[in-house]
Amino acid sequence: xxxxxxIQMIDENGLRMDGRTATxxxxxxxxxxxxPVADGSCRMTWGTNDVVVAIYGPMEAHPRKxxxxxxxxxxxxxxxxxxxxxxxxxxxxNRRSREISKVTADALESVVLLELYPRSKIRVEIExxxxxxxxxxxxxxxxxxxxxxxxxxxxxxxxxxxxxxxxDVVVCDLNKEEDNYGEADLxxxxxxxxxxxxxxxxxxxxxxxxxxxxxDYNVQAASEIHxxxxxxxxxxxxN
Amino acid sequence: xxxxxxxxxLRAHLSELATNDQRIDGRGRWDGRDxxxxxxxxxxxxxxxxxxxGDTIVYAGxxxxxxxxxxxxxxxxxxxxxxxVRPVAGRNWEAGPPSAESIELGRVVxxxxxxxxxxxxxSLCIIPGEKAWQVILDLFAISDDGNLFDAxxxxxxxxxxTAIVPCEKFEVGEDYPLNVSKTxxxxxxxxxxxxxxxxxxxxEELGGDERIHITLGDDNHVHSLQxxxxxxxxxxxxxxxxxxxxxxxxxxxxxxxSVLGD
Numbered sequence: 414x415x416x417x418x419x420i421q422m423i424d425e426n427g428l429r430m431d432g433r434t435a436t437x438x439x440x441x442x443x444x445x446x447x448x449p450v451a452d453g454s455c456r457m458t459w460g461t462n463d464v465v466v467a468i469y470g471p472m473e474a475h476p477r478k479x480x481x482x483x484x485x486x487x488x489x490x491x492x493x494x495x496x497x498x499x500x501x502x503x504x505x506x507n508r509r510s511r512e513i514s515k516v517t518a519d520a521l522e523s524v525v526l527l528e529l530y531p532r533s534k535i536r537v538e539i540e541x542x543x544x545x546x547x548x549x550x551x552x553x554x555x556x557x558x559x560x561x562x563x564x565x566x567x568x569x570x571x572x573x574x575x576x577x578x579x580x581d582v583v584v585c586d587l588n589k590e591e592d593n594y595g596e597a598d599l600x601x602x603x604x605x606x607x608x609x610x611x612x613x614x615x616x617x618x619x620x621x622x623x624x625x626x627x628x629d630y631n632v633q634a635a636s637e638i639h640x641x642x643x644x645x646x647x648x649x650x651x652n
Numbered sequence: 653x654x655x656x657x658x659x660x661x662l663r664a665h666l667s668e669l670a671t672n673d674q675r676i677d678g679r680g681r682w683d684g685r686d687x688x689x690x691x692x693x694x695x696x697x698x699x700x701x702x703x704x705x706g707d708t709i710v711y712a713g714x715x716x717x718x719x720x721x722x723x724x725x726x727x728x729x730x731x732x733x734x735x736x737v738r739p740v741a742g743r744n745w746e747a748g749p750p751s752a753e754s755i756e757l758g759r760v761v762x763x764x765x766x767x768x769x770x771x772x773x774x775s776l777c778i779i780p781g782e783k784a785w786q787v788i789l790d791l792f793a794i795s796d797d798g799n800l801f802d803a804x805x806x807x808x809x810x811x812x813x814t815a816i817v818p819c820e821k822f823e824v825g826e827d828y829p830l831n832v833s834k835t836x837x838x839x840x841x842x843x844x845x846x847x848x849x850x851x852x853x854x855x856e857e858l859g860g861d862e863r864i865h866i867t868l869g870d871d872n873h874v875h876s877l878q879x880x881x882x883x884x885x886x887x888x889x890x891x892x893x894x895x896x897x898x899x900x901x902x903x904x905x906x907x908x909x910s911v912l913g914d
Contacts, residue, residue: 448795496696496713496790539740
């Protein structure tokens with residue numbers, strides 16, 4: 414959130430630097446079954462973001478102290494590969510990836526039917542191979558597709574998308590420049606069938622009206638993205 | 653990495669197959685799995701490659717950093733090579749600090765590339781004693797079905813050969829392709845059922861014994877060797893796989909050349 418208004422990111426026709434309209438989402442592709450040794454997997458490209466997710470389990474939860482008598486635990490790890498950004502990232506956990514892992518787990522735990530697998534563990538491994546902006550949204554969305562690919566029962570998929578504000582205009586799905594120099598960012602995780610939310614973060618500065626617009630953009634984009642997710646799962650043989 | 657239980661049945665099965673000169677997935681003793689090499693697959697890396705060998709899938713990405721040359725080598729830049737096998741790559745790989753296995757992987761690949769002299773470290777110097785390039789090669793596995801060593805080795809050399817030195821980003825002149833003058837290739841042999849085979853899959857690794865990694869340069873010069881895991885081998889056995897490595901590495905070198913188009 415630079416908040417510097419001197420960079421012109423919306424032209425006189427209301428188009429953005431990459432030619433998109435305010436509500437247009439970057440191109441998305443989803444492919445399931447990309448990691449042969451995993452129980453379920455998914456690769457999602459979203460703009461130039463490239464994220465793979467592997468699911469392992471349900472499996473025995475160990476050490477035993479992490480076991481829950483009445484449900485499975487979700488072990489979610491979000492990580493950025495060292496070559497995924499402009500400046501190399503030193504390998505290893507950091508505060509940012511730890512927080513994103515946690516909020517992603519919190520979101521997925523709200524939809525996975527964990528009580529069907531007492532004392533077990535389901536591992537969700539999110540790896541960002543190439544980052545543009547909005548990797549936490551890509552990770553969460555792709556993780557829900559990978560869980561479905563693994564045949565793990567869920568009440569719904571999770572579609573995550575962010576809207577924000579650049580040059581005082583609310584736009585959906587920020588790209589790298591918009592994320593760096595924009596004035597606000599509102600990522601959400603929407604359940605497409607009920608419209609309910611399982612993930613919400615925000616930083617920056619939005620008026621009540623702008624906030625409502627950003628919210629509405631996210632809900633609208635989520636329903637478009639949901640169609641791509643369902644199509645990818647059908648193509649991969651999951652109904 | 654957590655070492656899974658090795659079933660006696662698996663070891664017995666592999667031995668029996670070996671006595672009939674067969675392998676668990678039907679391959680011949682010196683046959684590799686289907687292999688594919690893609691380059692320029694990662695947008696944020698200055699050079700990149702993806703290798704698929706059967707169900708083993710790995711990436712290599714090259715990044716550059718400016719460094720101050722070491723006082724005893726003021727005219728040299730640096731090369732750093734590290735392998736990360738995160739839990740995404742298989743159920744036995746665990747989170748946490750790098751395991752001994754992944755450190756070994758990175759170091760063996762590093763030696764093959766470094767000792768072949770394919771990268772002229774003097775050419776990485778910008779201002780002697782003050783500024784030089786550090787080439788950072790990160791190896792990253794997303795699916796481990798055995799023989800990560802060869803997959804990493806192949807991805808590594810291909811990624812280096814596609815790398816562009818990002819001078820403009822660091823404001824030290826114009827971008828230029830990294831000069832990689834040779835093509836070191838690693839070939840790995842695992843003792844399975846009491847005889848060596850090429851390109852073991854995960855089951856063969858699990859139910860096998862020692863492994864030997866050989867990195868050969870363009871003129872069949874040897875640049876790195878590594879014996880890993882418990883096991884005893886004879887000079888004759890080694891001589892046999894060395895001859896096989898010469899044949900296989902020249903095949904793989906042709907693959908690299910054809911993908912890179914030179």
